[in-house]
Amino acid sequence: MAAPKKTALPASLAGKYKGSFAYNTIKDRLPLILTKVIDTLHRHKNEFFEEHGEKGMEAEKKAIASLSKLRNELQTDKPLIPLTDNLPDTAFWNKYLEYHQNTSDEPPSWFQSPWLYTECYMYRRIHEALARNPPISDFDVFKEEKAHNFFESQQAIITLCTYLQETLKSTEKHDELLKKDFLKLLQVSLWGNKCDLSISAGADSSQKSDPLQSVEELKSFILVDHMEDVWSLLKDRKNPDSQTTRLDIVLDNAGFELVSDLVLADFLLSSKLVTEIHFHGKNMPWYVSDTTLRDFNWTIRQMQSANHKSMSKCGVSWESYVKKGAWVYHSHLFWTLPHEYSSMAQVSPDLYAELQKSNLIIFKGDLNYRKLLGDRKWNFTVPFHQALNHFHPAPLCSLRTLKCDIQVGLKPGQGEQFTKTEPEWMIIGKYGIIQFDAAS
Structure with missing residues (x-):
């Protein structure tokens, strides 16, 4: 009997499709981000001089020269070139470039190659520009924007922490009340994803409104709602036999979104819906606002030292979870490679x-x-x-506000109807999904 035919996968999103979100991102947003990175380095040149003397000034000039060259390559659709910094992931990146060179009719370039690859490649080249220029190789070019987002979202953070502390006062809750709090905090974590600095090209995207009040107002904007499935999975595992229930959260943005994720994590642990939580973040500055270990630790310290009682109480608890090993942070290099997740098991x-x-x-x-x-x-x-293409390590859930033109699992006609009435529905962050896969 003949083996079943392997279904061909759809084409990758790419900048070669003029007018697409990928095209506009590569043409407009990425050069703007590079310009801001160059400006950031330039603004810190006195600081580099004070810390490192002439070596610091020289490193800043060289890094800026590399980044200016990178911006020019991007804007003129030059072929992508191998990395030369000899970091632990360099060989993976260069092998991936080689793979694209061998499978494409023309050399991989900014607009012609898959958008996921070229956009990740830009952030990796930013890292290379710093990594090759000690003594400033450890400088996070995005840290100011991430800190700004945190401080500008202060009122929303206080509201959220106050709510958490109130819910934790009553530890023995019946399932309905537990479920109500869980669904609310899950939605806050979803809408926290609106605060994305790579989409706004670094412009202010802090959380100004009351995140708890927004939950009811925004419910109708959740296009795929599998909250009940997620709740059922956690509730079914909660029992008095003290079995281990492990939750993994693959983080996105620092700032308000990270706080909303940590509040959800605290609630789940304190309510004994889970017994241990593993956070996965980036091992280098990435996509402007993505969370690194430094951001994770910085956020907990800021919470601890806050003037507001609920905020500082959260910070103290979170540090104790880390110390006890109930919260574990991982930063595997795979998260900053250009590969799709279906190749994780091999790579x-x-x-x-x-x-x-x-x-x-x-x-x-x-x-x-x-x-x-x-x-x-x-x-x-x-x-x-x-669409997960055999990526099923465990039951998984995507919490995402729509900010690029890709979405699956909609009802027939739903996507087309939105496209007719609101052409930019997939890229404006107005809509969200809580999409679950049972992995069985």
């Missing part, structure tokens, strides 16, 4: 095996969704499970 089998230990994985944000789906032009009605 990084250790990470895939780690995720298989999870009872539920929450993937936050747009970039994670793009990588889950391979950043391909799927039809709107394709089931989520199918």
Whole structure:
């Protein structure tokens, strides 16, 4: 009997499709981000001089020269070139470039190659520009914007922390009350994903409104709502036998979104819906506002030292969770590679095996969704499970506000209707999804 035919995958999103979101991102948004990075380095030149003398000034000039060259390559659609910094992931990147050179009729370039690849490549080249220029190689060019987002969202953070502290006062809750609080905090974590600095090209995107009040107002904007499935999974595992229930959260943005994720994590742990939480963040500054270990630790310290009682109480609890090992932070290099997640088992089998230990994985944000789906032009009605293309380490859930033109699992006609009435519905962050896959 003949083997079943392997279904061909849809084409990748790419900048070669003029007028597409990918095209506009590469043409307009990425050069703007590079310009801001160059400006940031320039503004810190006195600081580099004070800390490192002439070596610091020289490193700043060289890094700016590399970044200016990179911007020119991008704007003129030059071929992508190998990395030369000899970091632990350099060989992976250069092998990936080689793969694209061998499978394409023309050399990989900014507009012609898959958008997921070229956009990730730009952030990796920013890192290279710093990495090759000690003593400023450890400088995070995006840290000011991330800190700004945190401080500008202060009122929303206070509201959220106050709510959490109130809910934690009553530890023995019946399931209905527990469920109500869980669904509310899950939605806050979803809408926290609106605060994305790579989409706004670094412009202010802090959380100004009351995040709890917004939950009811925004409910009708959730296009795929699998909250009940996520709740059922956690509730069914909650029992007095003290079995381990592990939650993994693949983080997205620092700032308000990270706080909303940590508040959800605190609630789940304190309510004994889970017993341990593993956070996965980036090992280098990434997509402007993505969370690194430095951001994770900085946020907990800021919370601890805040003047507001509920905020500082959260910070103290969070540090104790980390110390006790109930919260664990991982920064595997796979998260900053250009690969889609369906290739994780081959490229990084250790990470895939780690995720298989999870009872539920929450993937936050747009970039994670793009990588889950391979950043391909799927039809709107394709089931989520199918679009994951055999990536099923454990039950998983995507929390994402729509900020790029890719979405699956919609009802027939739903996507087309939106396109007719609101042409930019997929890219403006107005709509969200809580999309679950049971992995069985």
